[in-house]
Amino acid sequence: MFPAQYEDLQIMSHAVIGFPSLEENEKAIAGLAEAGVKLIELQVPFSDPVADGHTLVNACYEALKHGGSVQATLDLATTVCARHPEVTFILMSYLNPLFRYGLQELFEKAAAAGIKGMIVPDWPVEEIEPWLPTLDALGLSPILMVTPNTSAERVEKIAKASRGMIYVVSRMGVTGHETQWGEKFQHYIAEIRKHTDLPLAVGFGVRTVKDLNALTGKAEVAAFCSQYIEWQRDEGSEVAANKMKSIIREIDSLQV
Amino acid sequence: MIRSENGYFGEFGGRFVPEILLPALTELEDLFFALRDDPAFWQEFATLCQEFSGRPTPLTPLRRLSKQLGGAQIWLKREDLNHSGAHKVNNVLGQGLLVQRMGKQRVIAETGAGQHGLATAIMAARLGLDATIYMGAEDIERQYSNVFWMRQLGSDVVGVTTGAQTLKEALDEALRDWAATVETTHYVLGTACGPAPFPELVSYFQSIISDEIKEQSLRQMGRLPDEIVACVGGGSNAMGAFGAFLEIPEVNLVGVEAGGVSLEDGKHSIRLSQNTGETGIAQGYKTLFLQNDDGQLGDTHSIAAGLDYVGVSPILAYLSQQGRVIPESATDDEVTEAFSLLMKTEGIIPALESAHGLAGGFKRARQMKPEQNVVINLSGRGDKDIFTVARAFPQREWTEFLQREAVRSSEALAKKRGH
Numbered sequence: 001m002f003p004a005q006y007e008d009l010q011i012m013s014h015a016v017i018g019f020p021s022l023e024e025n026e027k028a029i030a031g032l033a034e035a036g037v038k039l040i041e042l043q044v045p046f047s048d049p050v051a052d053g054h055t056l057v058n059a060c061y062e063a064l065k066h067g068g069s070v071q072a073t074l075d076l077a078t079t080v081c082a083r084h085p086e087v088t089f090i091l092m093s094y095l096n097p098l099f100r101y102g103l104q105e106l107f108e109k110a111a112a113a114g115i116k117g118m119i120v121p122d123w124p125v126e127e128i129e130p131w132l133p134t135l136d137a138l139g140l141s142p143i144l145m146v147t148p149n150t151s152a153e154r155v156e157k158i159a160k161a162s163r164g165m166i167y168v169v170s171r172m173g174v175t176g177h178e179t180q181w182g183e184k185f186q187h188y189i190a191e192i193r194k195h196t197d198l199p200l201a202v203g204f205g206v207r208t209v210k211d212l213n214a215l216t217g218k219a220e221v222a223a224f225c226s227q228y229i230e231w232q233r234d235e236g237s238e239v240a241a242n243k244m245k246s247i248i249r250e251i252d253s254l255q256v
Numbered sequence: 257m258i259r260s261e262n263g264y265f266g267e268f269g270g271r272f273v274p275e276i277l278l279p280a281l282t283e284l285e286d287l288f289f290a291l292r293d294d295p296a297f298w299q300e301f302a303t304l305c306q307e308f309s310g311r312p313t314p315l316t317p318l319r320r321l322s323k324q325l326g327g328a329q330i331w332l333k334r335e336d337l338n339h340s341g342a343h344k345v346n347n348v349l350g351q352g353l354l355v356q357r358m359g360k361q362r363v364i365a366e367t368g369a370g371q372h373g374l375a376t377a378i379m380a381a382r383l384g385l386d387a388t389i390y391m392g393a394e395d396i397e398r399q400y401s402n403v404f405w406m407r408q409l410g411s412d413v414v415g416v417t418t419g420a421q422t423l424k425e426a427l428d429e430a431l432r433d434w435a436a437t438v439e440t441t442h443y444v445l446g447t448a449c450g451p452a453p454f455p456e457l458v459s460y461f462q463s464i465i466s467d468e469i470k471e472q473s474l475r476q477m478g479r480l481p482d483e484i485v486a487c488v489g490g491g492s493n494a495m496g497a498f499g500a501f502l503e504i505p506e507v508n509l510v511g512v513e514a515g516g517v518s519l520e521d522g523k524h525s526i527r528l529s530q531n532t533g534e535t536g537i538a539q540g541y542k543t544l545f546l547q548n549d550d551g552q553l554g555d556t557h558s559i560a561a562g563l564d565y566v567g568v569s570p571i572l573a574y575l576s577q578q579g580r581v582i583p584e585s586a587t588d589d590e591v592t593e594a595f596s597l598l599m600k601t602e603g604i605i606p607a608l609e610s611a612h613g614l615a616g617g618f619k620r621a622r623q624m625k626p627e628q629n630v631v632i633n634l635s636g637r638g639d640k641d642i643f644t645v646a647r648a649f650p651q652r653e654w655t656e657f658l659q660r661e662a663v664r665s666s667e668a669l670a671k672k673r674g675h
Contacts, residue, residue, distance in 0.1 A: 047419065047552040048538050050431045051274040057418055069550040095272060096538045100551030122272045122540070147276040149439065154278070169276060173436030 012039035014225035018068020031241025044093035051121040053176030081114025090117040111138035159196035176226035179205025181214035263452030268570035271451040285453040315472040328624035342371040342636030350461030368423035369562030370402025372446030377411035387411040394421040447490025448569035451540030462496025483508040485617035486633040491569030493635035512616030514558030515585035522555035528583035559588040560608035586615035607636035
């Protein structure tokens with residue numbers, strides 16, 4: 001399930017469906033679960049991922065050549081949700097593949113597969129609001145994004161439409177670059193907390209143990225994605241899972 | 257001019273962007289809405305277009321060609337005579353006025369054929385702004401002369417190497433840049449696509465074309481034209497040529513898309529006609545996209561880099577659905593034929609993009625009566641296409657000249673390095 005507010009920092013990691021291959025996805029997810037990752041995003045690859053940096057853009061491009069699709073994601077979700085009940089799986093996608101599949105049908109199938117949440121970066125809150133009754137009935141949580149330039153009024157609106165947790169974009173830009181975690185960032189987090197009791201998942205630029213250390217006690221979830229995909233790309237899923245394992249151990253030891 | 261309902265034109269349009277871009281789009285929309293009905297602002301824009309780009313552009317009768325084809329009288333709206341050589345500069349000058357009001361110091365743009373990038377580079381140089389232009393690596397190869405001039409003008413041209421390396425990827429990359437720099441940077445979107453308010457805003461500035469066509473037709477033909485024809489890539493020159501006539505049903509509006517080499521997937525850029533494009537949501541807006549069943553945007557092809565695009569203006573998707581705009585297409589071969597015909601019969605060198613409008617317009621004019629009038633929007637001039645055209649009409653002298661020029665260019669570089 002999603003963490004409770006102020007619970008210890010957990011790591012959310014990532015799979016791009018079809019990258020490096022559909023078979024490898026299953027093994028990689030098993031490795032992440034074994035390493036102690038409790039939240040995993042299953043990204044539907046897309047031809048035009050505008051919120052992603054080059055690591056995920058290239059992974060999407062590769063994934064599409066190796067059978068990644070909405071259907072492949074739902075099929076994989078059915079398998080991994082059953083196999084790893086301790087992990088909360090979140091569907092991450094750009095809107096068009098879901099829209100083409102048919103939103104109503106997609107939501108029903110995703111919920112039936114065991115998916116608990118959804119992150120769709122180009123789906124604005126105004127367009128999500130009419131779907132909330134459907135999503136609530138299915139138990140599928142829309143996890144909306146807040147960014148450093150989002151107005152207080154809009155944070156309020158986004159917080160109201162979000163379920164499970166809120167995705168806090170740590171800085172301006174796209175995924176896969178460094179972030180500073182100074183006073184300004186802490187103020188930003190504090191401002192968001194004024195509008196919600198939901199746990200906060202911080203993403204964009206979480207790449208090192210140092211980043212994770214900086215987030216302990218400030219957020220409930222850290223999205224450790226591009227760096228993991230780079231390990232997976234360069235050193236294979238097994239090594240990537242081992243690296244995740246040691247990172248999680250380190251973070252957990254700090255939080256005991 | 258057509259107005260959206262909350263950014264939508266029927267079912268098309270909207271604003272589907274990552275949250276981070278929302279404040280900039282709202283700011284731009286607020287500013288645009290505050291200015292668009294202000295006659296003083298329009299006058300400021302028209303004066304700038306006059307002083308800097310030589311507007312109004314002429315409406316040129318093609319007497320010899322019309323007679324030869326034996327149908328309607330054909331007129332060309334000469335957007336090729338703009339400074340920078342294409343209609344793109346109209347929108348860029350307009351957005352330049354907005355940039356000054358917002359106080360931003362940097363602009364970014366996507367470009368296909370390079371005409372929008374060139375216009376942006378010109379505007380940035382004139383206003384003293386930093387400019388970064390995103391262009392697909394494939395398009396850089398096709399339109400190198402424009403790249404050369406953008407760099408000379410002081411702009412940073414970034415080649416985009418993801419996917420098919422054309423306009424679609426350049427637009428994605430510009431959006432990524434904007435997500436990081438939105439507080440200090442304005443995105444000068446070049447066509448009537450993308451998230452609201454861009455389709456409406458770009459069409460507004462480009463409508464200066466149809467305002468002029470209207471006035472010039474009354475003066476030169478004694479009445480309004482029977483038909484207006486424009487090529488359609490993203491749709492900005494078409495929206496510009498159609499804008500003032502949308503409410504006048506007697507004037508037919510025809511949009512000509514790139515038929516490429518065949519109707520096979522990836523071999524054309526036809527989105528409006530023949531049930532090729534399907535409703536989708538990407539690159540910040542909802543429109544007819546060429547895409548597969550999984551919602552992945554498809555590959556496109558056209559001899560003209562500026563028409564080689566996977567989506568289309570949501571306004572044109574709506575107008576075509578309503579039957580107001582008639583969609584047509586022209587193949588690469590028909591385009592080179594029309595290109596050659598105009599050049600040899602009337603002494604005008606068109607851009608390959610605009611030659612699609614010519615091919616479609618000539619075909620339709622042939623079926624019309626001599627007392628009827630067709631206006632074709634000649635959106636740009638063909639100088640930039642010299643290399644592509646040289647390949648379409650190969651000549652030994654040209655190839656030999658390029659070889660000699662390559663030697664001279666290498667010598668100049670070696671000399672510069674030696675110093």
